[in-house]
Amino acid sequence: MSFKDSIERLKKGMNLAPMESGMNPENERTIPYQSAFSNFADFPEYKDFTTMQWYYENQKYTKNQFLKHIGSSDATVDLEGRKLINYSSYNYLALACDERVKNAAIRAVETFGASTGAGRSITGEIDLHQEFENTVCDVLGTEDAVVSVGGYSTNAFTIGYLCRPQDLIIYDELIHNSAIVGCKMTSSKRLSFPHNDYETLDRLLAQNRNKHERVLILAEGVYSMDGDIPDVPRLIEIKKRHKALLMVDEAHSMGVIGPNGLGVVDYFGLNASDIDILYGSMSKAFGTCGGYVAGPKPLIAILKNYAPGVLLYGAAPTPANTAAGLESLRIMRAEPERARRVQANAAYFIEKAREAGLNTYNSRDSGVVPIITRDSEVALWLSIQLFDLGICSFPMLFPIVPRDKSRLRFFLNTNHTKEQIDYTIKCLSDCLAKAPKSKGIM
Ligand SMILES: Cc1ncc(COP(=O)(O)O)c(C=O)c1O
Structure with missing residues (x-):
C-alpha cells in the first residue's frame, strides 16, 4: 500500500471489510456472511489498528511505546x-517505591503468600483487608468501606450493581471510562451534562427526577484529563434538593488535593456523610493496585453481599497489594x-x-x-x-x-x-x- 493510499484510508476512518458473496445456507434470514464476522484479522478494528500503526511507524511515533x-x-x-x-x-507521592510500603508488601507475602487463595467470603479474608477498610473510614470519616481487587472494576461494578432499569444515572461528560462501562452494565436511563455545568445538571434533574426511582450523579474529585476539581459542595446541594445520590471518583484526588492531601473531603472541608459514595483507586497516590468504596454501612453491606465483581465472584485483593495500600494510607495521613x-x-x-x-x-x-x-x-x-x-x-x-x-x-x-x-x-x-x-x- 502506498503512503498516499494509507493516508486516504486513515482519513476515511473505519475500513469495513468487503462483503463476501453468498448467504449462510443454514438460515436464509441471517445477515450476509462477511469474513469480518469470524476472522479477527478482518475485523475493522484490527484493520484500523494496523493502518494507524503503519502510519505511526512511518512517522517514527512508536519510538517510546512499550519501553520497559x-x-x-x-x-x-x-x-x-x-x-x-x-x-x-501517577505514583504522585512516590509511595510505590517507598521502603516502608515495599517492606509491608514483602511481609504480607511472607505471612500470607502471594494470594489469599479465594474470594473474601470463602476463606480469602485476611486481617489486612479489614485493617485497610477501618483505616479508610478513620481517614475519611465514613461509616464503612470495602476494598476490592481492581480499581477499574470496583468503579464499574459498583455503578453496575446499584442502578436498575427504573433508575437514572446522570454524569459529567468527562467521567472516566470505568464509570461509563459501569453505566452500560445497567439498563438505567443515562444522561450526561457538560463538564462542570451545574445549571444544566439541575435542569436535567428537574425534568427527569420524578420519572425515576434511584438517581445517581457521577463526578470525579479531580478530572484525570483536565486536572480540575468540580464544585463538590454545589453538587451536594443539588443532589440533596433532588433527593439523588452522589458518587465521587477519588482516583486522582485522594492523597493529592486538600491541605492534608486527603481528597475532596479535606479540600472542601466537607462532612464525608454528604457524599453518598466515595470511590478510590489504589493505583495512583497509593502506589499499588486495587479499589475501594467508602460510605454508609448499608451501602457497604449491599456491595459486599450482592455486587458481583466488588467482592463476590472474584478473588480477594492480594496480601501484597492490600498491605502496600494500607501502609501508603498511613503514610499519606502522617506526612x-x-x-x-x-x-x-x-x-x-x-x-x-x-x-x-x-x-x-x-x-x-x-x-x-x-x-x-x-x-x-x-x-x-x-x-x-x-x-x-x-x-x-x-x-x-x-x-x-x-x-x-x-x-x-x-x-x-x-x-x-x-x-x-x-x-x-x-x-x-x-x-x-x-x-x-x-x-x-x-
Ligand atoms: C478517574 C479514574 N477512575 C478510575 C480509574 C481506574 O483505576 P485503576 O487504575 O485502579 O484500575 C482510573 C485509572 O486510570 C482513573 O483515572
Whole structure:
C-alpha cells in the first residue's frame, strides 16, 4: 500500500471489510456472511489498528511505546538505559517505591503468600483487608468501606450493581471510562451534562427526577484529563434538593488535593456523610493496585453481599497489594507534606507554562496538568521531541479527548524539582515553536 493510499484510508476512518458473496445456507434470514464476522484479522478494528500503526511507524511515533522501565517510576524513570524526567507516572507521592510500603508488601507475602487463595467470603479474608477498610473510614470519616481487587472494576461494578432499569444515572461528560462501562452494565436511563455545568445538571434533574426511582450523579474529585476539581459542595446541594445520590471518583484526588492531601473531603472541608459514595483507586497516590468504596454501612453491606465483581465472584485483593495500600494510607495521613509538594510542583509548572504562553487549560490545585496542542498529531510529535530531550510525558489523543483539545498530560510528582520543571517548560516552548504543520489526519 502506498503512503498516499494509507493516508486516504486513515482519513476515511473505519475500513469495513468487503462483503463476501453468498448467504449462510443454514438460515436464509441471517445477515450476509462477511469474513469480518469470524476472522479477527478482518475485523475493522484490527484493520484500523494496523493502518494507524503503519502510519505511526512511518512517522517514527512508536519510538517510546512499550519501553520497559528498570527500577521505580516516580519523578524520574530509567527507560531501557535512559534516565528521563518522568511525568507519565501517577505514583504522585512516590509511595510505590517507598521502603516502608515495599517492606509491608514483602511481609504480607511472607505471612500470607502471594494470594489469599479465594474470594473474601470463602476463606480469602485476611486481617489486612479489614485493617485497610477501618483505616479508610478513620481517614475519611465514613461509616464503612470495602476494598476490592481492581480499581477499574470496583468503579464499574459498583455503578453496575446499584442502578436498575427504573433508575437514572446522570454524569459529567468527562467521567472516566470505568464509570461509563459501569453505566452500560445497567439498563438505567443515562444522561450526561457538560463538564462542570451545574445549571444544566439541575435542569436535567428537574425534568427527569420524578420519572425515576434511584438517581445517581457521577463526578470525579479531580478530572484525570483536565486536572480540575468540580464544585463538590454545589453538587451536594443539588443532589440533596433532588433527593439523588452522589458518587465521587477519588482516583486522582485522594492523597493529592486538600491541605492534608486527603481528597475532596479535606479540600472542601466537607462532612464525608454528604457524599453518598466515595470511590478510590489504589493505583495512583497509593502506589499499588486495587479499589475501594467508602460510605454508609448499608451501602457497604449491599456491595459486599450482592455486587458481583466488588467482592463476590472474584478473588480477594492480594496480601501484597492490600498491605502496600494500607501502609501508603498511613503514610499519606502522617506526612501531608508529600501531597503539598505535589500541589506546589503543579502550581509552579502551571505558572511557568503560562508565562511561556502555553495552554494548561482548566488545571488547578491537582497533580494533573495538560498542555493543549493544536491537534493529536502535534501532541504525538511533541511527546517524541521531549522524549529525545530526556522528558517522558505521554500524549492524549482523539478520540480520548476532542481533536482540538489534544494534549500532553503531565503528572506532577512529590519529588520533582524546580530545575526539572524549568527545563521541561523550556523544552516544551522551544519544541512547540517549531511544530510542523499538521497533515490533518489525526
Ligand atoms: C478517574 C479514574 N477512575 C478510575 C480509574 C481506574 O483505576 P485503576 O487504575 O485502579 O484500575 C482510573 C485509572 O486510570 C482513573 O483515572
